[in-house]
Amino acid sequence: MNYINQINTFYRIAGSVELKPSARMLYLALLHKNNQLAWIESFTCTATELEGFSGLGPSGLQRARQVLVAKGLITYAKRGANRAPRYSIFELTDDRVQFILNDTPGGTASGMANDTPNDTAGGMANTLTKSNQTRSKQDDDDGGRQKVFTLWQELWGFPNAIAVTDIDHWISDVGSELLAYAIEVAGKRNVSASGADRYIERVVSRWQDLKVTTLAEAQSANEAHEQRVSNAQRQRGEHGRVKETLPDWAQDGYVPPKPAPKLSPEQRAKMKAQLERLNSRDNQTEVEK
Secondary structure: OOHHHHHHHHHHHHOOOOOOHHHHHHHHHHHHHHHHOOOOOOEEOOHHHHHHHHOOOHHHHHHHHHHHHHOOOEEEEOOOOOOOOEEEEOOOOHHHHHHHHHOOOOOOOOOEOOOOOOOOOOOOOEOOOHHHHOOOOOOOOHHHHHHHHHHHHHHHOOOOHHHHHHHHHHHHHHOHHHHHHHHHHHHHOOOOHHHHHHHHHHHHHHHHHOOOOOHHHHHHHHHHHHHHHHHHHHHHHHHHOOOOOOOHHHOOOOOOOOOOOOOOHHHHHHHHHHHHHHHHHHHHHHHHO
8 A cells, every 4th residue: 555645545535525524634543553554454553542643532533433434444343342443444446436436425436537546557537526626726736745745754754644634734725836845945944853843834824924826936935034034143143242352552553651750869869758757747646646
C-alpha cells in the first residue's frame, strides 16, 4: 500500500461518501498507525492510542469507527476484555472505490477516469462525481499534493493525522504550490517538527491577509517579512551596544598640559618658611585647647 496514494484517493471519495470530520480523523489515525507498523494486513490498536492520534473522545471514536466499517473502508473485530481490537484497512484500488461509491446513495462510479492511483493495473476508468472533480484551486492535483507530503516528510517525518488534515485545509486555502513554498521557507529557517504546524499556519494566515495568490507574490511577501525582521534585529543590536570612547590622550588633536614651572632656591626657602609658620600656629592652637 502506498501511503500518499491511499490518502489522495481517500480525500477524493470522502466527499462522495459524506464522511464527517470525525470519521476522516479516525481513518487518518488508523493509516498513521499502520504506517508505523510497516503496512501489515491487520493490526491491533488501543482506543487510548487512537484517541491520541485523532483527537476524538471515546464516544466520538466509536461513532466514527461504525461509519468507516459501514462504508467499507476498514474492518474492526473485538478481542475480548482488556485486549485491543484488531483493525484492517482496505487498499483503495479501483475495484474497492467502485464498491464504496456504488454502495453509497448519491455516489457514482460510472464513467470514471483513472482517479485511483492505488490501482496498479490502471485499466478501469474511474471518475468521481463532478462536485468532487471540481477544485477551488486549480493546482490542487496529485502531483502538487504529493510534493507537499514529500517536502514535509523530508523535513519532519510523515505528518500525523492532525497535520494531514491541516495540510488538506491549507491546500484548499492557498493551493499546493504556495503551501510547498511555505514548507521550504520553514525548512530554511530550521523550524522544528513540533513547531511546523503552528509556523505554517501563521505563514498561510499572513498570506491570506495580504491577498497573496501566486508564488511570485508569496516570495515577495516573504522577502519583505525577512527584511523587516533583519532591520528589527539590527536596531535592537545597536540600541543594546555600549559605545566605547578613547581616553583624552588618544584623541585626535590632543594637546598635553604644560608642566609646572620649576622653583628657584629662594622660592623654595620662602615656601618652607611659610609652611613652618602655619605648622607652628596649628600646634599652638592645639595646646590652648
